[in-house]
Every structure is written in C-alpha cells, then in structure tokens.
Amino acid sequence: MSSSNPFPALETLRFEDMKEWKEWNICGCEFRLLRELSIVNCPELLGKLPSHLPSLQTLEIRECYGLVVSFQNLPIISHFEIQGCRKVELGRGFSAANFLMVSKVESFLFRPKELMQGLRKLKSLTVGNNSFYPLSCPKWVLFEGIAKHGKLLHKGVADSGIKILEFCCCEGLEKLPPWIHSFKSLRKLSIENCPRLISLPDAVIYKSLCLEELKIFECDSLISIGRHQLPTTLRRLEILSCHGLQRLLDVREACSSSRFTDKESISCDANSSNLQHLRIDWCPSVTFLGALPASLKVLAFNCNIHDNVSVKLESIAERFDNNTSLESIEIVGAPYLKSLPENLHMLTNLLRIWIHCCEKLEALPDSMHNLTSLQELTITNCPNVVSFPQGGLPTTHLKKIIVESCEKLEALPDNMHNLTSLEVLAMQDCPGIMSFPEEGFPTNLKSLSIYEVEICTPLFNWGLHRLTSLENLSVAGGCPGIVSFPQDEVDTKLSNSLTSLTIEGFQDLKYLSSKGFQSLTSLEYLVIKSCPKLASFPKNGLPSSLLSLYIYNCPQLEQKCLKCKGQELLELARIPKVKITDNNLKELKLDYVFS
Numbered sequence: 001m002s003s004s005n006p007f008p009a010l011e012t013l014r015f016e017d018m019k020e021w022k023e024w025n026i027c028g029c030e031f032r033l034l035r036e037l038s039i040v041n042c043p044e045l046l047g048k049l050p051s052h053l054p055s056l057q058t059l060e061i062r063e064c065y066g067l068v069v070s071f072q073n074l075p076i077i078s079h080f081e082i083q084g085c086r087k088v089e090l091g092r093g094f095s096a097a098n099f100l101m102v103s104k105v106e107s108f109l110f111r112p113k114e115l116m117q118g119l120r121k122l123k124s125l126t127v128g129n130n131s132f133y134p135l136s137c138p139k140w141v142l143f144e145g146i147a148k149h150g151k152l153l154h155k156g157v158a159d160s161g162i163k164i165l166e167f168c169c170c171e172g173l174e175k176l177p178p179w180i181h182s183f184k185s186l187r188k189l190s191i192e193n194c195p196r197l198i199s200l201p202d203a204v205i206y207k208s209l210c211l212e213e214l215k216i217f218e219c220d221s222l223i224s225i226g227r228h229q230l231p232t233t234l235r236r237l238e239i240l241s242c243h244g245l246q247r248l249l250d251v252r253e254a255c256s257s258s259r260f261t262d263k264e265s266i267s268c269d270a271n272s273s274n275l276q277h278l279r280i281d282w283c284p285s286v287t288f289l290g291a292l293p294a295s296l297k298v299l300a301f302n303c304n305i306h307d308n309v310s311v312k313l314e315s316i317a318e319r320f321d322n323n324t325s326l327e328s329i330e331i332v333g334a335p336y337l338k339s340l341p342e343n344l345h346m347l348t349n350l351l352r353i354w355i356h357c358c359e360k361l362e363a364l365p366d367s368m369h370n371l372t373s374l375q376e377l378t379i380t381n382c383p384n385v386v387s388f389p390q391g392g393l394p395t396t397h398l399k400k401i402i403v404e405s406c407e408k409l410e411a412l413p414d415n416m417h418n419l420t421s422l423e424v425l426a427m428q429d430c431p432g433i434m435s436f437p438e439e440g441f442p443t444n445l446k447s448l449s450i451y452e453v454e455i456c457t458p459l460f461n462w463g464l465h466r467l468t469s470l471e472n473l474s475v476a477g478g479c480p481g482i483v484s485f486p487q488d489e490v491d492t493k494l495s496n497s498l499t500s501l502t503i504e505g506f507q508d509l510k511y512l513s514s515k516g517f518q519s520l521t522s523l524e525y526l527v528i529k530s531c532p533k534l535a536s537f538p539k540n541g542l543p544s545s546l547l548s549l550y551i552y553n554c555p556q557l558e559q560k561c562l563k564c565k566g567q568e569l570l571e572l573a574r575i576p577k578v579k580i581t582d583n584n585l586k587e588l589k590l591d592y593v594f595s
Helices: 112-121 141-148 150-156 178-182 251-255 342-346 366-370 555-563 567-573
Strands: 012-016 036-040 058-062 067-071 079-090 099-110 124-128 164-168 188-192 213-217 224-226 236-240 247-250 277-281 298-302 328-332 352-356 376-380 400-404 424-428 447-451 472-476 500-504 525-529 548-552 577-581
Touching (some): 058 067, 342 366, 548 555, 555 577
Parallel strands (some): 036 058, 058 079, 079 099, 099 124, 124 164, 164 188, 188 213, 213 236, 236 277, 277 298, 298 328, 328 352, 352 376, 376 400, 424 447, 447 472, 472 500, 500 525, 525 548
C-alpha cells in the first residue's frame, strides 16, 4: 500500500468465510474511527488483532480458532462476542459493555478488578467452554479468578445491570457461585451442559429479586430441584435433557429442611409461586412433579426419546384443586401414565390438552364436558384409550379435535353435532371407529381429515353436503366399493366453499363425478393418491379455479395425462402447478406436452 495508514476513515470492517486467510499484517494500521469489527469463519487466521481501537463499539469473532483476542482498553465497547478462538485476554476499560459472550476458547484471561468494573453496565453475560479442545483445555481462569477474588467480585457486582447470565459447557462447575444473587437486575439464567452440577444450592437464586426465566439443559448429575430453591419471581422454568433428574418442585423437602430459618421466610405454600410456564423435556428419570403452583398456565412434559427408555411417571398431579390458571397441558412419552386427575373439570381456564404416546392411559375423566374454555384436544398414539368421556366434550369453545393411532377407540363423542364451534376434525389410524354419529358432523367444520379409518357408513351418508363452511377435505382409505367420487347414484354434492381436496387409497374408484365437481367453484388444491383404477377426470373438466394438481401412484390416470391432447391438454396446461409422480417416487415430466 502506498499509504502507511490505509482506510483512516473506516467505521465498519467485516471478514467472513475466508477459509485460506492465514495472516493479517496490521503493522502501521490505525483504525481510530472503527466502530464495528467482525471476523467470521476464518479458521486459518493466526496472530492478533489491532490493539488500538478507541472507537470500537461492536466486536464479533466466530470460528477463528487460531486467533488471539487481546485488549487492554476498549473504552466504548458495548457488544463483545467471542465464539471460537485460541485465547482471550481482557484488561480494563469495559465500563460501557452491556453484552459479553466468551465461549469455545482455549483460555480466557482477565484481571478481576478491571473486569469487575466492566460488569456495572453489563446486561448479558455468557461464560463457558465446549468440547472443541477436549484434551488440552485447561480450567477456565475466569472461574479460578472468581474463586480467588470472590469477595471482591461479590462487592463489585452489587449494582450490576446484568439481566442475562449463561453458563455453557463448564465441565468443572459443581455448584453455582454464591454471587449470583448479587445481580439485582438478573432476568434470565441459563445453565447448559454442566455435567457435574449436582444441585441448585439453597438460596443462591431464591433471593433473586427479578429472576423470571431459568433454563437448565444437559446437566445429568442434577437429581432434584426443590421449591425452596426457586425465587418467587420465577415465571418460566425449562429443564431439558437432564437424565438424572428425579424430583421437581418438592414442597415437602423444603418444609423439612433445617437449612433455613424463619427469618428467611421460605414458604412451602404452592400459592406463593408465580411460575407460569413449566417445560420438562427428555428427562426420563422424573418420577415426581410435586405440587403444581396455582399460577401455572402451561405444563409441558415431553420424554419421547426412544423406544428403550421407560419413563416411570404415573401421575402429573394428584388433584387440580388450586390450579385455576392452567391453560395448556402437554404430555408426550409417558408410558406409565394411567390417568389424568378426576377433578380435571376444576381447570376452568384450560384451553388445550395434548396427549401423545401414553400407552397405559385408558380413559379421559368423565367431567371433561365441564371444561367450558377448552379449545383444542389432541390424543395420539394412545392404544388403550377406549372411549371419550360419557358426558361428552365441552360444546362452547372447542375448535379442534385430533385423534391418531388410538387402535381401541370405538367411537367419536356422542354430542359431536352439538360442538358448534368445532372447526377442525382429524382422525387417522383408528380402526375401532366403525361409524360416525347418526346426527352427523357439526355444520361449522372448516377442515375434515379422515385417514385409515374403517368406516362402514356409506360415504353418501356422511352429510358432507351440509358442511357449508368446509374448506379442506381429506379422505384416505376405508371406503371400499366407491366407484365415483362423489357418488353419482345418490346425487351427492360437495360444498362450494371447498378450496382443498385430497382423495387417497380408494381402491375401486374409477372416475370423478361431473355432478359432484361442478359445484366446486372455489377449489384451488387437488391431490389424488393411490387410486389404481381411476382413469379419467370429470367429463365437464376440472374446476376453473384450480391452481395446483398433484397425482401420485395412479397409473391409469398418469398415462391419461401423458397421452392427453386437444381440449384435455389445454385443460391441464391452464393449471399453474401440475405434478405427477409414480410409485417409485419418479416425477413424470409434462413440460414437453405443454410445449
């Protein structure tokens, strides 16, 4: 370069995906006005960065594993993010920082006094390591510094503005440091992949004044979390992939503990909690959930890991006495769950129930018709559920019912026609359902999907013509002897509100009825699958509104399309999207036909 100091006015500098870049010659370069520096995915880059950057506000270094990041003074830095480099050295001058993330580094060096001063305006702090250096990675100097200067750090962060704190991949972390509760503004705490973490020490985060969200992920040594270990301000608790966790929200453990005094005012009352969202995912050892807080709105338990894992949880709660705030229950992968609490009807604000892969569940509580706020009910892969509650389902607000892979389920609810708010009904793989209710479906249905259900009721008795709001209709299998769709012999018509139609697995279907299709003036999406005898479209043609046509594994119809000419060819050509696929998933090209 002709100038010893190129780009003197540069404010933004970014390097990305320079895989072969090995050296940055920074001799004589001064970037006094540089505000943003980003180096991403330059794995061969070695050496150091420019050290004098007085105007730098944002620094981002990611996936640069040979780079050394060393700064003694960044007076106005606000965003400091390092994810993947060889070494990080920090000195003083971080008083303006509000975001600090350091991870995937071989070593992290700092001066405790200087870093302490930088914490005062910090809003988000992430510290940790990962397995990129599995053999040579030493203990983080950060934690050694905290151990040596704990009192100093404790004193210095009392007025810190940190709102987000994350511990990531800290293999040596056995307990949370006692200075956490000194973060008076802390809102979110995340502990991820800390395999030696045994428990949340008493009162470490309980005394937090503002903590609202706690996430614990991949901490396999964690056995229990008592109610007394969580602050009353906590609103969201997520625990994921903690394979050793057995007990959660154990009130009795707190009440019997001698580690607390009356002065600490630690309550065993479930009503003292403000927890609203509780999610437990992939924790196969959980056997006890404790008393659910009265404030809880969402309960999600998902342990559907793989077939050889047996989750022992038999009950999500003994009773729902004070849980009037609960709006959503999601239970996935609890093979030992036998029943839901009989007083489920106490949940007057419950909006959603989703139950999946609960092999021993046989019935739903009879009082479910009292759940006047319920809007969605989903039951899938529950092979022993025999029937819906005798009292039926709530009729006021229920909008969606999905039933799938319930082999022993014998019938739909008796009061199905009274579900005046029902918009979506989907059934799949329920061979025990042999007929539909005599009164038919609710007339306000917008979507009806019936897959692999051995219905004996003739298709023309389904009352589809009465569903004047129906927009989506999917029918697959279970209709032997049907030659035409809809059936010409009974002059059955479909609603002109239909925009999407899927016909699948009609083994005897030979043609599509002109009378039935002439009323489909709004149809935009038509799918025809696995109808081996179907050889033609309606005589009067497909609806002019059609935008997409998909034909799969219908050999006679496929050949018809490939050989079509004249008016039939023009009719296919006017459809914006036509896709024809054979049984071998080979797409048959029509481009040459339309050319």
